[in-house]
Amino acid sequence: xxxxxxxxxxxxxxxxxxxxxxxxxxxxxxxxxxxxxxxxxxxxxxxxxxxxxxxxxxxxxxxxxxxxxxxxxxxxxxxxxxxxxxxxxxxxxxxxxxxxxxxxxxxxxxxxxxxxxxxxxxxxxxxxxxxxxxxxxxxxxxxxxxxxxxxxxxxxxxxxxxxxxxxxxxxxxxxxxxxxxxxxxxxxxxxxxxxxxxxxxxxxxxxxxxxxxxxxxxxxxxxxxxxxxxxxxxxxxxxxxxxxxxxxxxxxxxxxxxxxxxxxxxxxxxxxxxxxxxxxxxxxxxxxxxxxxxxxxxxxxxxxx
Amino acid sequence: xxxxxxxxxxxxxxxxxxxxxxxxxxxxxxxxxxxxxxxxxxxxxxxxxxxxxxxxxxxxxxxxxxxxxxxxxxxxxxxxxxxxxxxxxxxxxxxxxxxxxxxxxxxxxxxxxxxxxxxxxxxxxxxxxxxxxxxxxxxxxxxxxxxxxxxxxxxxxxxxxxxxxxxxxxxxxxxxxxxxxxxxxxxxxxxxxxxxxxxxxxxxxxxxxxxxxxxxxxxxxxxxxxxxxxxxxxxxxxxxxxxxxxxxxxxxxxxxx
Amino acid sequence: xxxxxxxxxxxxxxxxxxxxxxxxxxxxxxxxxxxxxxxxxxxxxxxxxxxxxxxxxxxxxxxxxxxxxxxxxxxxxxxxxxxxxxxxxxxxxxxxxxxxxxxxxxxxxxxxxxxxxxxxxxxxxxxxxxxxxxxxxxxxxxxxxxxxxxxxxxxxxxxxxxxxxxxxxxxxxxxxxxxxxxxxxxxxxxxxxxxxxxxxxxxxxxxxxxxxxxxxxxxxxxxxxxxxxxxxxxxxxxxxxxxxxxxxxxxxxxxxxxxxxxxxxxxxxxxxxxxxxxxxxxxxxxxxxxxxxxxxxxxxxxxxxxxxxx
Numbered sequence: 001x002x003x004x005x006x007x008x009x010x011x012x013x014x015x016x017x018x019x020x021x022x023x024x025x026x027x028x029x030x031x032x033x034x035x036x037x038x039x040x041x042x043x044x045x046x047x048x049x050x051x052x053x054x055x056x057x058x059x060x061x062x063x064x065x066x067x068x069x070x071x072x073x074x075x076x077x078x079x080x081x082x083x084x085x086x087x088x089x090x091x092x093x094x095x096x097x098x099x100x101x102x103x104x105x106x107x108x109x110x111x112x113x114x115x116x117x118x119x120x121x122x123x124x125x126x127x128x129x130x131x132x133x134x135x136x137x138x139x140x141x142x143x144x145x146x147x148x149x150x151x152x153x154x155x156x157x158x159x160x161x162x163x164x165x166x167x168x169x170x171x172x173x174x175x176x177x178x179x180x181x182x183x184x185x186x187x188x189x190x191x192x193x194x195x196x197x198x199x200x201x202x203x204x205x206x207x208x209x210x211x212x213x214x215x216x217x218x219x220x221x222x223x224x225x226x227x228x229x230x231x232x233x234x235x236x237x238x239x240x241x242x243x244x245x246x247x248x249x250x251x252x253x254x255x256x257x258x259x260x261x262x263x264x265x266x267x268x269x270x271x272x273x274x275x276x277x278x279x280x281x282x283x284x285x286x287x288x289x290x291x292x293x294x295x296x297x298x299x300x301x302x303x304x305x
Numbered sequence: 306x307x308x309x310x311x312x313x314x315x316x317x318x319x320x321x322x323x324x325x326x327x328x329x330x331x332x333x334x335x336x337x338x339x340x341x342x343x344x345x346x347x348x349x350x351x352x353x354x355x356x357x358x359x360x361x362x363x364x365x366x367x368x369x370x371x372x373x374x375x376x377x378x379x380x381x382x383x384x385x386x387x388x389x390x391x392x393x394x395x396x397x398x399x400x401x402x403x404x405x406x407x408x409x410x411x412x413x414x415x416x417x418x419x420x421x422x423x424x425x426x427x428x429x430x431x432x433x434x435x436x437x438x439x440x441x442x443x444x445x446x447x448x449x450x451x452x453x454x455x456x457x458x459x460x461x462x463x464x465x466x467x468x469x470x471x472x473x474x475x476x477x478x479x480x481x482x483x484x485x486x487x488x489x490x491x492x493x494x495x496x497x498x499x500x501x502x503x504x505x506x507x508x509x510x511x512x513x514x515x516x517x518x519x520x521x522x523x524x525x526x527x528x529x530x531x532x533x534x535x536x537x538x539x540x541x542x543x544x545x546x547x548x549x550x551x552x553x554x555x556x557x558x559x560x561x562x
Numbered sequence: 563x564x565x566x567x568x569x570x571x572x573x574x575x576x577x578x579x580x581x582x583x584x585x586x587x588x589x590x591x592x593x594x595x596x597x598x599x600x601x602x603x604x605x606x607x608x609x610x611x612x613x614x615x616x617x618x619x620x621x622x623x624x625x626x627x628x629x630x631x632x633x634x635x636x637x638x639x640x641x642x643x644x645x646x647x648x649x650x651x652x653x654x655x656x657x658x659x660x661x662x663x664x665x666x667x668x669x670x671x672x673x674x675x676x677x678x679x680x681x682x683x684x685x686x687x688x689x690x691x692x693x694x695x696x697x698x699x700x701x702x703x704x705x706x707x708x709x710x711x712x713x714x715x716x717x718x719x720x721x722x723x724x725x726x727x728x729x730x731x732x733x734x735x736x737x738x739x740x741x742x743x744x745x746x747x748x749x750x751x752x753x754x755x756x757x758x759x760x761x762x763x764x765x766x767x768x769x770x771x772x773x774x775x776x777x778x779x780x781x782x783x784x785x786x787x788x789x790x791x792x793x794x795x796x797x798x799x800x801x802x803x804x805x806x807x808x809x810x811x812x813x814x815x816x817x818x819x820x821x822x823x824x825x826x827x828x829x830x831x832x833x834x835x836x837x838x839x840x841x842x843x844x845x846x847x848x849x850x851x852x853x854x855x856x857x858x859x860x861x862x863x864x865x866x867x868x869x870x871x872x
Contacts, residue, residue: 052485052488055480055481055484056484056514056515056518057357057361057364057365057518057520058521059353059356059357059361059520059521059524060357060358060361060520062357062521063343063350063353063354063357063358066350067343098521100521100525100527101350101353103350307669307672308669308670308672311666311669311670312670315655315666318657318658319655319657322657323657385653386649386651386652386653387653387654387655388621389619389621389647389649389652390647390648390649390652390654390667390711390714390715391670392619392620392621393619393620393621393642393645393646393647393724394642394643394667394670394671395639395640395642395643395670395671395672396642396670397639558623560621560622560623561616561621561622
């Protein structure tokens with residue numbers, strides 16, 4: 001009168017085995033699929049269509065796509081990828097779904113613009129994105145700042161940058177630096193000091209930790225780019241006077257050329273290489289530097305091991 | 306009117322004792338809690354995410370509840386023949402419909418209240434104090450309740466003459482089309498001649514759900530125009546009255562099987 | 563003024579989706595039931611009894627004709643306040659308890675708030691459900707639901723009570739209790755209109771009956787008058803355990819118990835039966851007339867051809 005024990009045991013075993021096998025097969029199937037299609041499947045190209053499908057819940061969908069964009073970039077950045085093709089479309093969708101999500105414009109202004117592996121390397125896409133943002137949020141001074149930033153940093157179009165900063169400075173509650181930056185652009189657009197000012201402003205005014213970290217990296221790079229030629233000049237002076245290359249930093253310290261062993265912004269001592277070259281100890285810790293790179297290492301290119 | 310109130314309170318009691326309701330509320334509250342977690346991933350826009358996710362959850366879950374209970378309001382009673390012993394009493398048919406409508410709307414308002422508590426708790430947790438902009442949330446919630454009133458009236462209308470399955474399909478379809486009301490009007494403006502007239506008629510007859518969704522605006526701490534509040538209230542009252550009157554009309558002439 | 567009166571009350575359904583075929587559920591019905599009567603509405607399944615009740619309750623609208631209850635149109639709320647209805651195989655809100663359901667119905671029937679509790683308790687007691695007043699209806703058996711149905715029908719002390727198959731689903735004890743209840747309602751002077759296909763119940767309770775078949779009223783009247791028109795039957799008992807072929811060919815109703823046998827034959831077959839017994843040398847014990855039952859009348863009324871077609 002009771003349910004059969006044997007049948008119960010057999011069915012339970014069949015269930016467990018089939019389920020386990022199905023799970024294993026699924027993971028194999030995923031591995032067999034090319035990685036690009038995996039991600040491509042995850043988003044739908046047309047923002048207009050997406051907007052329709054959202055049934056009016058555009059705010060939430062924009063948040064979802066924003067999260068996706070951040071994670072897409074972060075996941076690839078960690079492995080020093082050089083390909084960020086989906087970043088611009090994802091940010092475009094986010095902006096079209098919710099034009100007031102200003103975090104997206106700021107993110108795009110930095111990480112769409114910078115060259116790989118630190119960004120998508122597409123400043124024009126970034127400009128279009130931020131201009132769309134300005135169109136829908138004309139009272140947000142940050143967006144003008146972002147726009148000017150792109151023009152000056154990557155496009156080296158100091159006139160356009162000046163115009164953007166000037167427009168932004170007219171917005172009520174604008175950060176006072178905008179006026180200053182507008183003026184600097186006109187005079188000394190390509191200056192290191194200007195760059196330092198821009199990155200410092202970005203660091204101070206952004207709330208996004210990723211953007212802040214990025215700004216610090218840039219500031220450090222600026223410091224290295226300044227210090228390395230100066231150190232190399234000191235070494236040259238020593239070689240001229242002493243008649244031979246210095247062996248190490250201690251020689252230079254003893255000779256009174258330097259107060260102490262020079263450290264790079266992340267705390268490692270600079271390396272004194274042959275031929276009077278000064279190099280950084282760990283180039284990977286200092287992205288964006290253009291000076292002090294060991295021979296054979298190109299700027300911002302060596303993949304992480 | 307006492308009879309209508311009796312029927313309404315009985316409808317409310319029925320909804321409250323339906324266990325499905327609790328699962329849905331629980332799920333919605335879970336969403337609100339989840340929004341706090343999600344906010345931590347989406348840096349810089351936590352408040353935006355909490356409000357978007359929270360209000361969207363309230364809106365969507367309430368919609369599902371409204372439709373799933375609404376479609377059975379009349380058809381279930383006819384199917385189960387519970388109506389026989391009700392209508393043999395001095396209850397007019399239209400009173401029955403009105404009572405059912407009132408009961409479900411009351412249920413949804415109470416639901417929304419509890420879910421709103423969840424959202425306000427989450428928002429408070431983020432900022433550790435209430436801001437002036439939090440008051441706009443109340444407007445968004447009021448519009449969500451208006452949305453429920455409208456969809457309930459529609460579900461009730463369909464329930465008066467259609468099977469539950471078809472009623473659900475119609476109700477959801479009208480909701481989806483209603484969110485495109487804007488696009489429909491734009492499309493109608495572009496088409497000329499007789500098709501244009503038909504399109505315009507359709508565009509205005511379709512319930513305007515798009516105007517009731519201010520979630521994204523409120524998520525950016527922007528206020529809602531008083532004129533919109535007034536317009537939406539009037540619109541929903543009138544449209545719902547029409548739908549409920551339609552339900553009463555159909556029900557009045559119906560032969561019960 | 564009759565309590566219930568119909569004037570050519572008719573209902574035709576159109577069946578089918580494309581080619582609509584009419585199905586006549588009730589042919590024009592003219593009927594009158596007096597106040598205080600217990601009126602039985604009889605007929606085989608599908609005869610139109612429930613249709614008639616639904617028309618009287620205003621649940622369906624007639625294709626033609628009309629009906630009045632207590633002199634007023636059927637849908638008048640004043641009428642509804644005076645009637646109680648027990649539908650066939652009733653189903654109630656299963657999430658409510660018996661007491662909650664009856665309180666709800668009492669509200670709808672405009673029972674005064676201060677009287678409600680008392681009335682509900684009284685009626686629960688009367689149908690024998692006072693122990694389970696707080697139990698949810700989804701836990702009730704069929705018989706218990708039937709009792710709840712009766713309870714809600716009499717809760718507001720209506721003048722007329724309409725019952726559709728009140729004995730359905732009840733065990734013999736339950737049926738006896740319902741019969742007793744209906745008797746006591748009659749004592750209270752209520753008019754009872756009830757439909758059933760169990761003739762013995764009707765026979766026990768009704769003053770008058772109507773017989774419906776295929777939507778048409780076949781006959782109506784006092785039971786005694788109706789049955790008296792049926793050819794009488796006679797019960798013949800004799801000693802011995804044998805049933806002579808002469809008797810068996812006359813009737814199928816032959817029984818044999820122990821040392822005696824008996825047969826029920828038509829009155830006009832009496833002589834041939836006695837002859838058959840004498841020929842078989844069997845000793846006659848008794849000849850007793852058997853009163854015609856309503857069933858006999860029923861079967862006779864619905865002509866053999868139609869009974870076979872059913």
